[in-house]
Amino acid sequence: ACQGFILHAPAGPYTGDLPSWEPFIRQAGDRNLRGVIWMGESDEDVLPENIKSLAENLNRGRVPTELVTFPGLGHEYPPDFDQAVKQALKYIIG
Numbered sequence: 001a002c003q004g005f006i007l008h009a010p011a012g013p014y015t016g017d018l019p020s021w022e023p024f025i026r027q028a029g030d031r032n033l034r035g036v037i038w039m040g041e042s043d044e045d046v047l048p049e050n051i052k053s054l055a056e057n058l059n060r061g062r063v064p065t066e067l068v069t070f071p072g073l074g075h076e077y078p079p080d081f082d083q084a085v086k087q088a089l090k091y092i093i094g
């Protein structure tokens with residue numbers, strides 16, 4: 001069974017339309033999931049306020065979600081990717 005998720009700089013049609021996430025968040029709230037969202041501080045491909053709002057909505061919807069912002073990083077994977085994955089999994093698994 002799935003215990004959680006990692007979103008890396010989530011983008012796409014739903015990130016600009018946060019209310020469209022609500023049905024998914026309601027369903028996920030009953031599944032005991034945990035999540036991590038990664039966002040580069042200098043990412044110009046995503047809107048930081050939408051990503052922050054998504055994390056807040058997930059937390060309000062009983063999906064504990066940690067937002068991790070990487071300083072100076074654009075729309076790319078963090079240089080310490082292995083360590084970032086380990087930290088995310090530690091959060092998700094508990």
